[in-house]
Amino acid sequence: MKVLKFGGTSVGSAKKIEKITEIIHARMPVFVILSAMAGTTDALAGLAGDVTNGQKGTARKSVRDLKKVYGRTITRLLGDDAKEAQFYADAIFNGISNNIEQSPSAKIEREILSCGEKLSTFLFHQLLLKKGYYAVLLDATVLLPLGANHEPVMDEIKKRLQVEFDKHPKAQIFITQGFVCGNERGEVDNLGRGGSDYSASIFGAAMGAEEIQIWTDIDGVQNNDPRIVENTRPVRHLMFDEAAELAYFGAKILHPLTILPAQKANIPVLLKNTMQPDEPGTRIAASHRGKGFKAVAARDEITAIKIKSSRMLMAYGFIRKVFEVFEKYKTPIDMITTSEVAVSVTIDNCKYLSGIVEELQQFGKVEVENDKTIVGVVGHLIADEPGYARQLFGALEDIPIRMISYGASPHNISLLVNTEDKIRTLRALNSKLFHN
Numbered sequence: 001m002k003v004l005k006f007g008g009t010s011v012g013s014a015k016k017i018e019k020i021t022e023i024i025h026a027r028m029p030v031f032v033i034l035s036a037m038a039g040t041t042d043a044l045a046g047l048a049g050d051v052t053n054g055q056k057g058t059a060r061k062s063v064r065d066l067k068k069v070y071g072r073t074i075t076r077l078l079g080d081d082a083k084e085a086q087f088y089a090d091a092i093f094n095g096i097s098n099n100i101e102q103s104p105s106a107k108i109e110r111e112i113l114s115c116g117e118k119l120s121t122f123l124f125h126q127l128l129l130k131k132g133y134y135a136v137l138l139d140a141t142v143l144l145p146l147g148a149n150h151e152p153v154m155d156e157i158k159k160r161l162q163v164e165f166d167k168h169p170k171a172q173i174f175i176t177q178g179f180v181c182g183n184e185r186g187e188v189d190n191l192g193r194g195g196s197d198y199s200a201s202i203f204g205a206a207m208g209a210e211e212i213q214i215w216t217d218i219d220g221v222q223n224n225d226p227r228i229v230e231n232t233r234p235v236r237h238l239m240f241d242e243a244a245e246l247a248y249f250g251a252k253i254l255h256p257l258t259i260l261p262a263q264k265a266n267i268p269v270l271l272k273n274t275m276q277p278d279e280p281g282t283r284i285a286a287s288h289r290g291k292g293f294k295a296v297a298a299r300d301e302i303t304a305i306k307i308k309s310s311r312m313l314m315a316y317g318f319i320r321k322v323f324e325v326f327e328k329y330k331t332p333i334d335m336i337t338t339s340e341v342a343v344s345v346t347i348d349n350c351k352y353l354s355g356i357v358e359e360l361q362q363f364g365k366v367e368v369e370n371d372k373t374i375v376g377v378v379g380h381l382i383a384d385e386p387g388y389a390r391q392l393f394g395a396l397e398d399i400p401i402r403m404i405s406y407g408a409s410p411h412n413i414s415l416l417v418n419t420e421d422k423i424r425t426l427r428a429l430n431s432k433l434f435h436n
């Protein structure tokens with residue numbers, strides 16, 4: 001069985017929901033995971049924020065607005081057979097209205113946030129039933145439990161899926177909510193914004209799916225940022241590690257956690273465009289295809305911290321002490337470079353910066369620089385094959401580079417540049433690495 005996940009824009013209107021039934025029809029039997037219709041989770045998050053801030057009137061108005069939008073969508077989608085869906089939507093919006101009147105809590109907020117996916121999956125299920133499919137709607141709150149550490153409990157997910165598959169051996173389509181899950185207290189929870197890709201990877205891994213397909217409105221992963229660089233092109237093949245690097249660097253297409261469960265279970269992930277289903281998209285798998293540079297992505301709002309100390313000279317244990325400070329403040333380090341007397345690291349979360357700096361000062365002189373960008377160059381870049389570094393630095397000869405990380409992974413070279421040089425850097429890499 002294949003897992004197919006459709007993002008918010010792919011289910012963004014009655015017409016688009018119709019369209020994805022064609023995609024699904026051609027691939028049955030399938031396990032379908034849906035996001036909320038585009039804009040719904042944002043609206044719900046705004047509404048939940050209003051509730052927290054005591055602005056109940058604004059929240060009530062948002063519910064009325066959403067209800068109207070859904071009323072129209074349901075009529076468009078289901079015509080004369082809309083009764084059950086209207087009834088369900090009313091129940092959902094009544095639930096939200098009740099939540100608004102209670103004293104605000106994190107639990108209420110999570111309940112509100114889950115409503116978008118509940119609505120999209122219910123409507124879609126109704127449409128499939130109307131069209132005569134044997135389709136089963138499943139509740140992700142039950143199907144995807146998280147453990148105490150907020151990680152999916154894979155064994156339990158496997159068992160619960162199998163129970164459903166055994167109940168419906170002839171079903172052509174199973175549908176469930178992305179993003180939504182249950183926590184260890186059995187309450188509704190979620191996997192974080194953008195988390196429905198992660199749901200797809202978790203479910204795909206748990207059922208040992210043949211493939212996990214992520215359907216969005218872009219034609220796969222692009223080799224550079226199309227908002228900045230002209231003539232980008234889709235990358236057809238990526239290894240799991242390459243995709244994970246790109247996701248971190250902010251190639252917007254995938255939630256960064258998505259790759260992990262699929263990679264562990266060795267299930268290929270295919271990124272496809274709902275508007276152009278015949279295009280090949282990007283395939284992410286364990287094996288590598290092609291050599292050399294494949295894609296470039298950039299991540300902004302990076303802070304570089306340099307600790308300079310002559311005590312580091314020929315000493316051991318120094319870097320451990322430095323790292324312990326970051327561990328204490330639960331702040332991940334992204335890039336690291338060292339010399340005999342200095343160590344530079346980058347972080348993307350400055351919440352505890354002042355505490356970190358204060359503690360680092362006991363080891364030496366500390367310098368902090370903001371407004372940096374990490375440019376991640378991804379590909380099959382085996383360090384012992386000559387030429388990659390020359391090609392890369394040749395492309396960037398006029399651009400000041402603050403840090404370089406090369407050789408840690410055969411799939412990535414990271415460069416730290418000033419954010420003001422980012423556009424120049426991406427354009428230079430595009431013309432010199434991909435269009436020569």
Ligand code: ASP
Nearest residue numbers: 035041179193194195196
């Ligand atoms: N609907 C959720 C969000 O907008 C989850 C998702 O679409 O991935 O964040």
Ligand code: MG
Nearest residue numbers: 007008194197
């Ligand atoms: Mg998404």
